[in-house]
Amino acid sequence: MPSKDRIAEPWGSRTPYGPGQGWPTRVDSHLAEGVTPDQVDRWVQSATILHSNGDGLDIAVKDGQIVGVRGREVDRVNHGRLGPKDLYGWQANHSPDRLTRPLVRRGGELVETDWDTAMDLVVRRSKELLDEQGPSALGFYTSGQLFLEEYYTLAAIGHGALGTNHMDGNTRLCTATAAAALKESFGCDGQPGSYTDIDHADVIALYGHNMAETQTVLWTRVLDRLAGPNPPELLCVDPRPTPVAREAAVHLAPLPGTNVALMNGILHEIIRRDMVDHDYVDAHTVGYEELAKRVADYTPEHVADICDVPAERIREAAELLGNAERLMSTVLQGFYQSHQATAASVQVNNIHLVRGMLGKPGAGILQMNGQPTAQNTRECGADGDLTGFRNWSNDKHIEDLAAVWNLDPMRIPHYAPPTHAMQIMRYAEKGSIQFLWISATNPAVSLPELERIRSLLAQQGLFLVVQDIFMSETAELADVVLPAATWGEKTGTFTNADRTVHLSDKAVDPPGEARSDLDIFLDYARRMDFRDKDGEPFPQWHDPESAFEAWKRASAGQLCDYTGLTHEKLRGSGGVQWPCNDENPDGTERLYADGRFWAEPDQCESYGRDLVTGAPLEPTEYKAMNPEGRAIIKAAEYLPPHEKPDGEYPFALITGRTLYHFHTRTKTGRSPQLQKAAPDVWVEISPDDAREAGVSEGDHVEVASPRGVIRARARINEIRSGVLFVPFHYGYWDTVTDEEAGRRDRAANETTVTDWDPVSKQPLFKTSAARLRLVGSGGGVPAPAPTTTASRPVGAGTTETTGGPGAASEERLGGGTR
Amino acid sequence: MKIGVALRELYDSESALAGELLRLADRHAKEQEIHHVAQDLVRWSREHVREIVAAGPRYGLDLGNPDLENPEPPTEEAGEIPGEDSGPELLLLADLRRLYRMAAGVSLDWDLLGQGAQVVADPDLLALTKRCHPQSLRQMKWADAMLKTVSPQILAS
Numbered sequence: 007m008p009s010k011d012r013i014a015e016p017w018g019s020r021t022p023y024g025p026g027q028g029w030p031t032r033v034d035s036h037l038a039e040g041v042t043p044d045q046v047d048r049w050v051q052s053a054t055i056l057h058s059n060g061d062g063l064d065i066a067v068k069d070g071q072i073v074g075v076r077g078r079e080v081d082r083v084n085h086g087r088l089g090p091k092d093l094y095g096w097q098a099n100h101s102p103d104r105l106t107r108p109l110v111r112r113g114g115e116l117v118e119t120d121w122d123t124a125m126d127l128v129v130r131r132s133k134e135l136l137d138e139q140g141p142s143a144l145g146f147y148t149s150g151q152l153f154l155e156e157y158y159t160l161a162a163i164g165h166g167a168l169g170t171n172h173m174d175g176n177t178r179l180c181t182a183t184a185a186a187a188l189k190e191s192f193g194c195d196g197q198p199g200s201y202t203d204i205d206h207a208d209v210i211a212l213y214g215h216n217m218a219e220t221q222t223v224l225w226t227r228v229l230d231r232l233a234g235p236n237p238p239e240l241l242c243v244d245p246r247p248t249p250v251a252r253e254a255a256v257h258l259a260p261l262p263g264t265n266v267a268l269m270n271g272i273l274h275e276i277i278r279r280d281m282v283d284h285d286y287v288d289a290h291t292v293g294y295e296e297l298a299k300r301v302a303d304y305t306p307e308h309v310a311d312i313c314d315v316p317a318e319r320i321r322e323a324a325e326l327l328g329n330a331e332r333l334m335s336t337v338l339q340g341f342y343q344s345h346q347a348t349a350a351s352v353q354v355n356n357i358h359l360v361r362g363m364l365g366k367p368g369a370g371i372l373q374m375n376g377q378p379t380a381q382n383t384r385e386c387g388a389d390g391d392l393t394g395f396r397n398w399s400n401d402k403h404i405e406d407l408a409a410v411w412n413l414d415p416m417r418i419p420h421y422a423p424p425t426h427a428m429q430i431m432r433y434a435e436k437g438s439i440q441f442l443w444i445s446a447t448n449p450a451v452s453l454p455e456l457e458r459i460r461s462l463l464a465q466q467g468l469f470l471v472v473q474d475i476f477m478s479e480t481a482e483l484a485d486v487v488l489p490a491a492t493w494g495e496k497t498g499t500f501t502n503a504d505r506t507v508h509l510s511d512k513a514v515d516p517p518g519e520a521r522s523d524l525d526i527f528l529d530y531a532r533r534m535d536f537r538d539k540d541g542e543p544f545p546q547w548h549d550p551e552s553a554f555e556a557w558k559r560a561s562a563g564q565l566c567d568y569t570g571l572t573h574e575k576l577r578g579s580g581g582v583q584w585p586c587n588d589e590n591p592d593g594t595e596r597l598y599a600d601g602r603f604w605a606e607p608d609q610c611e612s613y614g615r616d617l618v619t620g621a622p623l624e625p626t627e628y629k630a631m632n633p634e635g636r637a638i639i640k641a642a643e644y645l646p647p648h649e650k651p652d653g654e655y656p657f658a659l660i661t662g663r664t665l666y667h668f669h670t671r672t673k674t675g676r677s678p679q680l681q682k683a684a685p686d687v688w689v690e691i692s693p694d695d696a697r698e699a700g701v702s703e704g705d706h707v708e709v710a711s712p713r714g715v716i717r718a719r720a721r722i723n724e725i726r727s728g729v730l731f732v733p734f735h736y737g738y739w740d741t742v743t744d745e746e747a748g749r750r751d752r753a754a755n756e757t758t759v760t761d762w763d764p765v766s767k768q769p770l771f772k773t774s775a776a777r778l779r780l781v782g783s784g785g786g787v788p789a790p791a792p793t794t795t796a797s798r799p800v801g802a803g804t805t806e807t808t809g810g811p812g813a814a815s816e817e818r819l820g821g822g823t824r
Numbered sequence: 825m826k827i828g829v830a831l832r833e834l835y836d837s838e839s840a841l842a843g844e845l846l847r848l849a850d851r852h853a854k855e856q857e858i859h860h861v862a863q864d865l866v867r868w869s870r871e872h873v874r875e876i877v878a879a880g881p882r883y884g885l886d887l888g889n890p891d892l893e894n895p896e897p898p899t900e901e902a903g904e905i906p907g908e909d910s911g912p913e914l915l916l917l918a919d920l921r922r923l924y925r926m927a928a929g930v931s932l933d934w935d936l937l938g939q940g941a942q943v944v945a946d947p948d949l950l951a952l953t954k955r956c957h958p959q960s961l962r963q964m965k966w967a968d969a970m971l972k973t974v975s976p977q978i979l980a981s
Contacts, residue, residue: 142980171976422973428856436913438981619861619962621969645867648860760856767857 008817012036012090013683013809016665016794017218017226018817022234025206025368029227031820033086036093037066037074039812046073051577053081053500053508055151055493056091056668058375059221060502062581063088065096065494065513072096072494072514079820080580083201083506086820089222091668093815094680096494098673099514104475105489106518116487121519121529124486128443129533131469135441136168141419145172145430145439148388149446150180150377153498153510155553156523157379157388158560160445162545163527165387166411167536171419172439174390175383176447178427179769180376183342185384185391186766187351187373189612190640191359193605193632194395195384196565198597199334199370200583201504204228204238206368209330211241213354214265214340215374218249219665219795221503225249241326243268244340245660246690246731247724248796256322259726260313262658263345263647263773269353270644271309271320272327274301276360281328286362290601292632293639297356300641312644314728327357332368339376339662344772348765349617349642356639364637365599372503379500385566386557390424390767394564395604395611398423399625402608410560412538412546423622426767427453428760435462443471445523446490450479451670451737454758454769455713456750473526476672479737490523491516497550498524499576505583505594507568509576524550562587565597565604565611598637606635617642620764647773649712649759655775657695657730659711661754662771665795667735675740679813687752688789689718690731691778693800696722703799704784711776714756721789721797730776731796732757827940827949828883834933835876835887841926841963842869848919855916858970865966868959869930875952882946913978920971927964934960 010018012034021030037043049064062081066074075096079086108124109116135143146164148157157175164173185195192198204210204227218225231237232253242254243265251257260268276282277298287294306317327333335358341350355371363369375381387393393410396403398420408415425433431453433439442463453459463470463483472484475492495516501507516522521529528548536544547556551573561568561584570586570593583593604610613628615621617640623631632638651658666683667674674680689709691701701707705720709730718732725731732754741752750756759774791797792807849862877887910918934957941949 139981142977421976425977432855433977438977616962616965618864619966619969620857621962621966645864648863761860762857764857764861 009814010817011809011813012093012815013666013679013807013813014794016090016222017229018087019819020233021230021819023230024235025208027205029085029205029230031079031085033077033079033818033820034088034093034815035074035076036815041068041073049076050511050513051078052494052510052513054088054092055378056095056673057089057221058377058380058503059083059223060378060500060506060508060581061088061092061223062508063092067513070514072099078580082580083502084223087223087226090666091674091680094677094813095673097678098676099492099494100517101676103477104517104520105477105487106520107489108519109487111485116484124488125529125533127486128471128530131441132534139440141168141170142172143439144168144170144441145425145434145443146170147427147430147442147444147447147449148175148383150175150177150375150380150383151446152379152523153496153500153550154379154382154386154557155498155550156527157382157386158393158557159524159527159545159547159553161387161393162411163531163536165392165418166413167531167534167544169417169419171422172425172430172433173388174425174427174430175380175388176427176449176452177377177380177383177389178767179452180339180342181380181384182390182426182768183347183351183763183766184337184373184375186348187337187355190348190352190614190617190765191355191638192598192603193610193612193635193638194565195391195611196395196597196604197372197504198364199372199504200595201227202595203334203368203370204231207238207332207334208368209241209326209333210238211327211333211335212250213243213335213337214342214344215336215338216244216246216248216250216662216796217336220338220376220663222665239326241323245726245729246796247798256319256326258315258319258323260315262660262729263650264313264644265341265344265350266346266353266642267304267309267312267644268315268320269350270301270304271306272324273297273353273356273360274304275306275321275324276328276357277301279324279328282360283362286601287360291359291637291639293641294360297360297639297641300643328361330361330363332366333358333361333363334368334370336372336374338374340772342766342768343770345647345770346642346645347763347768347770352617352640352642359637359639365596365601370596375503378502381501381503381505385501385561390426391611392424394560395566397611397613399613399622400608407560411544412540413544414539428762428767428769431459431462434465434468437467440467441469443473444480445473448478448480448670448672448737450483451753451755452734454755454771455760456753456755457714458760473523475520477739478670478672479739488526489518489520490526491520496522496524499554499573501584506581507571507576507584507586508581509573511577524553603635603637605632605637607633609635614638614640615765617765618645648761649773649775651728651775655711655777657776657778658728659709659730659732659757659774659776660772661732661734661758663735664733664792664797666792667733669735670737671735679809683807683809684733684790684792686790687716687718687733687736687754688721688791688797689778690721690723690725690797692725692727692729693722694727696720699778699780701778701780702784703804704786704788706781706784708779708781709757709776710779711757711759711774713759715751716754716756717751717781719784719789721791721799723797723799730778734771825944827944828885830933830937830940831876831880831883831885832887834930834937835873837926837930837933838869838872838876841930842866842873844923844926845869848923851919852916861966865963868963872956872959875956879949879952917971917975917978920967924964924967924971927960927967931957931960931964
């Protein structure tokens with residue numbers, strides 16, 4: 007089998023294919039040094055956890071330890087392929103600094119204790135606050151990385167048993183806008199498209215989506231189409247010189263914060279040239295006239311002034327989209343974390359609706375997710391949604407959920423939208439939330455304006471429970487730390503961005519006394535002695551499989567219908583797309599193929615919101631607007647960003663991820679090959695801006711915003727002028743922080759603004775103003791940024807990013823298709 | 825004809841609403857959504873005032889150039905502002921309630937002007953009310969929505 011350094015070649019070998027053909031298989035694997043496949047005791051089925059793509063893989067186990075991974079050839083998502091984070095990231099599981107015992111704060115210090123002591127503290131404080139203030143004193147902030155069974159259990163405990171409205175996931179930072187945009191256009195969350203649309207598309211448009219780095223295997227699929235006969239043409243909207251931009255027929259690099267203007271300009275051209283499928287619009291949508299009126303003023307010239315993009319490029323983009331016969335679109339953080347996030351993302355849906363590009367092979371929309379199990383956080387209701395895509399402002403939906411749970415409907419808060427993460431933090435800051443339970447996420451590095459977040463989490467009056475696998479920057483602030491099991495150490499299911507459900511089986515035991523998140527939540531419920539209406543213990547389930555069966559009942563008859571699935575059916579399978587039920591026993595490849603939507607007033611998950619003010623529509627307003635449940639074309643005006651560059655802070659600062667890391671590097675920073683590929687923070691700056699600032703490649707610079715300052719090394723790349731980019735992965739767990747000076751100057755979020763989209767409530771990480779200052783020479787040593795990605799430097803002389811012998815991975819080109 | 829009176833009434837109420845939105849943004853700067861969205865919504869009121877000023881001369885009205893960056897505080901509403909000692913949380917509720925009522929007043933004024941525009945058969949004036957009135961309603965609905973969202977926690981704690 008050929009060996010590849012998959013750090014140096016993140017997307018591996020090409021297996022070209024043409025439109026309508028099957029994607030050839032290629033089985034990627036990496037085993038610990040010295041281990042050969044015949045020495046592996048067993049292979050345990052799972053899927054990838056360090057991004058949102060949901061690639062099927064098998065975990066290699068030897069002597070009770072994970073020793074490697076291998077892509078699943080039968081899987082519909084990856085056809086055997088794996089990305090660098092999957093090939094090397096598993097090593098973090100047996101990192102020596104895993105949390106193995108519960109910790110409680112005594113005399114200011116976190117000290118080890120047993121589970122009874124830790125859980126008793128959590129239960130006692132919960133009960134005290136329920137007595138004093140009621141459920142509004144308790145909040146939960148979870149993740150996009152637990153399993154479906156765990157989210158469903160958490161949602162049932164929080165929204166059902168306790169009755170607090172304050173529950174959200176860090177999905178708020180990554181996919182809240184995906185969900186919001188889908189609800190606005192189609193009445194309900196749920197990705198219309200499928201990854202297989204790549205096999206058929208003639209145009210693929212990527213909006214603020216650096217697929218090459220966020221979903222390497224999906225990008226491999228695109229690269230294989232590009233290498234084959236009759237390749238698709240790409241449109242890329244991104245201010246950075248991403249690998250996607252390099253392959254694009256048209257690349258638009260708008261000023262950060264101007265996406266709505268850009269989209270309105272493209273729609274203006276599509277409508278002006280009448281590249282509209284009027285039959286589809288007339289039969290299946292409402293709102294077209296309003297859109298046509300709204301975009302009438304957004305001529306390419308006008309938009310060019312706002313976005314600083316040539317008018318001609320906008321026309322070319324419209325030409326490309328307007329002539330596509332099979333148009334696929336994907337959207338991610340460049341839209342979701344930017345000003346007017348939902349309004350901009352909805353315009354992508356509008357392009358598909360006015361062009362009638364929905365439901366047929368190659369014509370799909372993927373409002374992408376950023377995390378492996380984000381879809382489950384949303385569908386299970388462990389975020390600002392209600393379980394099973396139920397509508398919080400539809401009393402019938404609440405009664406239905408209460409019946410599933412066998413609880414009194416009055417216990418389920420539905421007087422206002424579920425509280426979103428940033429508002430939960432605000433309530434904690436003000437002291438009305440006094441108990442916050444954080445699971446599998448690290449807000450002390452990942453939320454905006456970190457000085458504020460650290461200080462509010464550290465408040466005396468806040469009882470902070472942190473459930474994690476490592477001593478994160480957030481765990482250090484906790485009153486109780488609960489050691490959790492992770493992927494490979496527990497069984498459960500999760501669902502990717504194209505609705506593919508995978509099973510992840512337990513391969514090895516968790517370290518020490520660590521327990522699965524499901525066990526921890528259920529233990530809490532039993533100790534709290536929650537009961538349903540019949541006096542039976544609530545939740546009524548006790549392990550992953552019974553939790554899944556309970557979830558199926560909650561999902562029955564909803565768009566995300568899981569009733570046709572079991573753990574056993576998923577075991578051995580190549581992934582199944584929901585809805586999977588009696589009607590669709592093998593799952594459903596594309597939603598809305600028949601032009602019917604989940605948008606009828608009695609059925610929809612949301613009545614929608616005002617795209618500018620964020621105010622929810624009243625049920626009567628929605629019924630008047632959309633009585634037949636059609637797709638909704640929603641127009642939006644462009645508003646200037648709230649924080650624009652000025653004389654003092656002349657740059658637009660955007661943050662984002664790099665190919666080799668995930669989130670705050672809790673796992674990828676503990677995987678040697680990945681850590682070496684991107685070992686420390688950097689800031690990207692254009693050649694013109696660097697010249698003006700007197701900065702050379704690798705120099706030490708300071709990036710300051712009105713909130714804070716970070717120090718980093720400069721990477722000069724082809725990012726558009728006027729924009730700085732800082733990766734958000736780097737916190738403090740593996741640096742020395744000078745406690746006396748309180749110097750925390752590495753995390754990008756020291757500088758970011760506290761502001762969010764009023765519709766999706768997603769924080770805006772891509773519209774801060776900043777200034778840059780040279781601090782000192784780097785002595786000619788290049789910045790610690792990869793050369794294989796968007797951060798590729800201009801000019802020669804930089805050592806190429808490689809993984810060395812330790813990164814040797816196998817590739818078996820099957821040539822077969824499936 | 826009293827169209828001029830209705831226009832002046834709107835000029836006053838829209839200017840006051842712009843001032844109130846700015847004041848809300850300023851007073852509740854740490855309530856980030858209120859702070860930011862209120863400033864977004866000022867833009868609509870400013871634009872409305874500009875349009876009213878432009879329409880004025882046809883009805884014998886010279887409304888001058890209002891200073892909308894630094895509007896006067898709404899004097900007649902000032903008496904309703906609760907004392908600072910009532911706490912920032914109750915102050916927030918009171919401010920949102922007042923904003924709602926002011927936006928509702930503006931909305932009504934646009935209704936009135938729309939009726940007037942029809943009876944005098946002034947298509948430009950009617951078009952103006954059709955542009956502006958929906959935005960006043962959206963401002964009002966926003967105040968209502970924010971009140972509904974933030975009040976449960978304030979009332980429970």
